[in-house]
Amino acid sequence: MAVETNDKTSLPHDFGDDDGPVTFKRYTSTKKKQLHSELTKSTSNSLDGQSNRQSSNVPSSNGQSSSAPKGDVVPSAKPSAMKSSVGNSKPSNSLVNPASVKLPVANSRSHSLNDKAKSVPEQKTSIDIKGETKFIKHCTNDYAEDSEDEEDNKPLSARLKVNSNNDNKATLVVAKKSYQDSDDDDDIPLSAKLFRNSNVGTSSGNCDDPDEKKLISKVQKELQNGSSASIKQEKPSTVPSKRPLDNSNSMHSQAKKSKVSDPAASIKTKQVSMKCEPKVEDDDDDDIPISQRIKKSATSADKSSSINKKAAVSADKSSSIKKNLTKVTKVNKAGKTAFKKQPKKLKKSGKGSDYSKSMKFLPGSGDGQKKWTTLVHNGVIFPPLYQPHGVKMLYKGKPVDLTPEQEEVATMYAVMRDTDYMQKDKFKENFWNDWRKLLGRNHVIHNLKDCDFTPIYDWYQSEKEKKKQITTEEKKALKEEKMKQEEKFMWAIVDGVKEKVGNFRVEPPGLFRGRGEHPKMGKLKRRICPRDIVINIGKDAPVPECPIPGERWKEIRHDNTVTWLAYWSDPINPKLFKYVFLAASSSLKGQSDKEKYEKARMLKDYIENIRAAYTKDFTNKDITKQQIAVATYLIDKLALRAGNEKDDDEADTVGCCTLKVENVTREAPNKLKFNFLGKDSIKYENTVEVELPVYNAILKFQKEKSPGDDLFDMLDTSKLNAHLKELMPGLTAKVFRTFNASITLDDMLNKGTKGGDVGEKIVVYQHANKQVAIICNHQRSVSKSHSAQMSKLNEKIDELKAVLKELKTDLDRAKKGKSPLKSSDGKTKRNLNPEALEKKISQTNAKIVKMQRDMKTKEDLKTVALGTSKINYLDPRITVAWCKRHEVPIEKIFNKSLLEKFSWAMDVDPDFRF
């Protein structure tokens, strides 16, 4: 599986048979995506165990009353505690359910996995890396000591550089400097901040720092201010409870405390401690040979995962703290400068402890489990009311009077003139049906055909134009104004930690834009009001004020077994809900994300047996078992989604279990051609070679069926998942996608990275990323300007080639002592010596090569979306570890939001392998 240039889908574990070409064609105008399925639920019972402990104290549903059971949480915060916890964690690991689990085979792995496993130990390391690794380990041992180590304080990228040969002094310097400046984080590059934070000691997580505490309460106040409400709830129970736990126990905290007065000092300390942390966590199994890991996992509940969890937890916490800080900082920028320092402190200190606290209640999958103890937020923000423009549309050529409500909907339709929806009868029909109701029976408008929305369309275009024209200052002012209004909704305080809220804006009314041939496209999505919204909040937290006078929320709930802050039911499909959740950067999300990847990693230990089992069942006489085997094979090999049943009022798309006979064509002797619309009506087209028994089984499943019949008629996702669960605890169809994506990345990065400069390494990464995107069928539509851009690039290359030619001529002449010819536009050129000319020539050549490479990449990626897999399928630790090993700044791969989202993965050991 080396990195080839072609687009085959070969998964690492491929049996080696699939060379089928993968074609990614875009479906007509609609997009097509394919499948995916990840998984995720946390498995964990063991986790629960932990959480339960905590929660046990809490009788009330929200647990606030119990207030953070200090004891429980605390231990983790302490260094020593951490270690021990790590050890303990094994048993608790939820993922592994000893009883039900079948032991994975520790040994042989056929397929590429094998190789990987073997290679792992060897790969570990380059010299520099070793240095770092060692250092880390060292830290582990002495927990509180090396505060001095400057390295630790440096951002990862800086450190890497240093280690390497300091190529980039500049960066390093900057980083250091900012670091030392204790106060101003604002000047520090984001990545640096993140790294810092993440690295920051576990220990520190505590809020022992008085400053921190203050900060927290301040934050809370801020939050609350917004709403007027007051924060009481948290004070007694929440904030205090949590923080104390962490603080009190941890050694760190003590250290910190002593330094409290000296910000810089405290920072250092914290950082130091942080360093240690990584060790603890990551240590986990990374240094252990895979085979051992396997054993471990097999026996006890996957120690690694448990460990990881912990690590994750601590990391998360730290991250959350960081975030808090960051947030605070931002806020400060906006106007409250005073807080800056404090926030920083928090961040630094935070890592471990906060996280762990929250960790305990694992979110993840746990259903029915406690996800939080205290929850404070300000509810949601509503879109502005409709402002009538008064522009009259025409009906049979004549202007028509519309009420504001009618006009609003007419405008929604008018502004969609340039979209593909206007070509769809279904869209128009649905729109008309809904709009007609608003118009009423006796309205002059009797049909859509005679409507001319042009005046409204034109008005809208001119408004857009006006908007564009406003100056940057005005834009800035507007933006600030908006921020001001939204700020209070942007944050929630979860167990005393300030976290970003994901989508706090209620969806505005509009016409439903379903994907593919959605039967409901064009229907009016009505405006959502407070009376539609259910708020979920801590029992003691103030209920957000209803922003619309005279109205009230539909319901207030205090359900701490869920993570949503609010929901309303989807006006298009009342059976569905629209939720307001925390942002991806929150520790709650981070934690479940980590659990997802741990589960996928666990699959690595089971996959061989699973494959052997389904291979055996390809010929099982029990047709259900046979179908399960074939379906599992397809999900494993092709990363298909599970394929739940769908209603008639949804677009007609399929996944594995819902494949129709017509979606698979046999091509003798052993190829299968897949052609169907997957999630989001993204077309999946792929021809693959399969094992003969699979081919024959498909033949059998298709026999005597009509094209529209279910291929797997004995199967549905619940049966399939139930079966998978017997093979590995928590295993579901989507885990295979995560597994295949991540292991492919890991494999390709490790095989494909040869050296070269950062740019070349990034190409390797992108290539691997692309393979994953292809496997997962993550497509995107070709941008409208793609061909124009390509031809532009071609022109540029041609120009450069012309320049090159001229330069060569000049060189020849120069060698003979002649002056250069005039340039094509008639100008006289400077008389350069041969050396200078040669230099220019080589520069130009390099430029051409680079442009050609860029062009190729661009063409290559025009239909492939790399982002989706990065966000959802690739274990960030693979990327972070690879960046560390190869001295690639992480920011070259992860953008700001990914850095935040994956803050839990930043302190991974450089030797980490998926």
Add this chain to the structure above:
DNA sequence: AGGCTGACTTGGCGTAAAACGT
């Protein structure tokens, strides 16, 4: 057992914002 509901993850697109080139 199977359908339904609820909660949460995954997904592409459009546009705002940032980066880049001139």
Add this chain to the structure above:
DNA sequence: ACGTTTTACGCCAAGTCAGCCT
């Protein structure tokens, strides 16, 4: 400094999957 191209992000649709109910 400005216009253009590239990237990031918000939006919200559409999946997955567990647990409940019947």
